[in-house]
Amino acid sequence: xxxxxxxxxxxxxxxxxxxxxxxxxxxxxxxxxxxxxxxxxxxxxxxxxxxxxxxxxxxxxxxxxxxxxxxxxxxxxxxxxxxxxxxxxxxxxxxxxxxxxxxxxxxxxxxxxxxxxxxxxxxxxxxxxxxxxxxxxxxxxxxxxxxxxxxxxxxxxxxxxxxxxxxxxxxxxxxxxxxxxxxxxxxxxxxxxxxxxxxxxxxxxxxxxxxxxxxxxxxxxxxxxxxxxxxxxxxxxxxxxxxxxxxxxxxxxxxxxxxxx
Numbered sequence: 001x002x003x004x005x006x007x008x009x010x011x012x013x014x015x016x017x018x019x020x021x022x023x024x025x026x027x028x029x030x031x032x033x034x035x036x037x038x039x040x041x042x043x044x045x046x047x048x049x050x051x052x053x054x055x056x057x058x059x060x061x062x063x064x065x066x067x068x069x070x071x072x073x074x075x076x077x078x079x080x081x082x083x084x085x086x087x088x089x090x091x092x093x094x095x096x097x098x099x100x101x102x103x104x105x106x107x108x109x110x111x112x113x114x115x116x117x118x119x120x121x122x123x124x125x126x127x128x129x130x131x132x133x134x135x136x137x138x139x140x141x142x143x144x145x146x147x148x149x150x151x152x153x154x155x156x157x158x159x160x161x162x163x164x165x166x167x168x169x170x171x172x173x174x175x176x177x178x179x180x181x182x183x184x185x186x187x188x189x190x191x192x193x194x195x196x197x198x199x200x201x202x203x204x205x206x207x208x209x210x211x212x213x214x215x216x217x218x219x220x221x222x223x224x225x226x227x228x229x230x231x232x233x234x235x236x237x238x239x240x241x242x243x244x245x246x247x248x249x250x251x252x253x254x255x256x257x258x259x260x261x
Contacts (some may be wrong), residue, residue, distance in 0.1 A: 016070040016095050018246060020044040021061060021079030023101075023231070024172055027163040029076070034231075036239030040246060043068075046163075047078075052171040054179050058085035065093065072096035072249070074242055076231050077203075078172060081179065084211075088187045096249050097188065098242055100195035101228050103207035104214065105180040127166045132157045141199040141227020148234045156229065185214030192218040193245045195238070197226040 018040050020029035026047035031037055045064055051057055061082055065071050071093050075083030080102020087097050136156035144151045160169070192215045196208040205222075212220050221241055223230055231238050 014070055015041060015250060016072045016246065017041040017043055017068050018072050018074050018242065019061075019065055019068070021073060021075040021083050022047050023076045024078040024169075025159050025163045026168060026172075027159065029231070034235050034239035036236065036241070036243040040243070043071075047168075049165060049168045050171050051168075052174040054081055054085050054175045057082045057175070058089070061086050062089070062091060065091065068093050070095050072098060072246055074098040075100070075102060077101040077228065078176075081176060084181060084188075087190065087192075088181060088184045090187060090189065094190055096190050096245065097192040098195065098245060099192065099211065100231070100238070101197060101200060101203055102211075103179075103203055104182050104185055104211050105207075106176050106178065107203050107207045108176075127169070128157070128161055131166075131169070132160050135160065138202045139228050141197065141201070141229070141233075143199055143225045143227050144229065144233055147226070148236060149232065151229060151233045155232075159232075182210060182214060185211060186216065188215045188218075191245075191249060193242075194218060194220040195230075195241055196220055196222045197228055197230045198222055198224050199226070200228045202228050 018037060020031065020037075020042060022028055022044070026049070028046050029044040031042050031044060043064070047057065048060060051060075061073075065073075065086075072095060073083040073087060075081070075098070077100070080099040083097060084099060084102060084104060087094060133153070136153040139156050140153050192211075194208045194211055196205055208220055212218050223234065223237055223241065226234050226237070
């Protein structure tokens with residue numbers, strides 16, 4: 001048992017690297033556009049192409065962080081799913097987890113999954129004008145037009161046209177079709193922040209609540225007047241929310257030498 005006169009020391013500052021895991025587009029994060037991350041050690045990457053397994057993506061992410069002694073995984077949307085999968089493995093060096101717009105089990109109605117899976121039959125023009133138009137519509141929010149950085153559905157389509165080959169789009173859809181980690185959430189033992197947009201027609205707020213219930217000690221912040229693409233539309237608000245979480249990690253006390261729990 002720990003005595004009531006237990007003393008604590010403040011841990012020596014050791015700023016973890018924030019590893020920024022890409023969304024469904026596969027494009028690396030534009031760190032320079034996120035002012036809240038300024039001054040923090042950061043790392044991002046491009047998602048590999050044509051991989052149809054979340055666990056395989058997690059394997060690749062594990063290789064990306066293997067050289068880090070202390071890191072926070074910050075996953076956005078599909079990147080949150082990958083980050084969650086790796087965090088459940090309790091990798092050495094992981095000290096915190098930030099999940100935005102993600103889920104622990106596929107939240108899409110069956111018809112949406114079927115519609116997205118049809119992308120493998122869509123030729124170039126149909127993919128660009130049909131599948132990506134539908135996807136951009138699902139990602140849109142009523143707050144996008146008046147956002148910190150206003151965004152249109154054409155802007156979203158341009159992101160995917162530039163960074164997401166049709167085969168990779170199909171493979172990523174396939175990877176989440178039967179994805180379900182609800183029974184694995186108890187394996188996550190690091191401080192976890194869920195960042196939820198106020199208006200998310202693609203994933204919905206129930207997905208965050210499932211993770212909030214399943215991950216011990218997790219907390220949720222709902223960013224007002226934001227949608228699923230809030231990393232792009234609200235870069236200052238989004239990144240400052242991550243920064244507050246990372247700064248708090250460095251302020252956590254540790255037991256003084258010789259004190260046991």
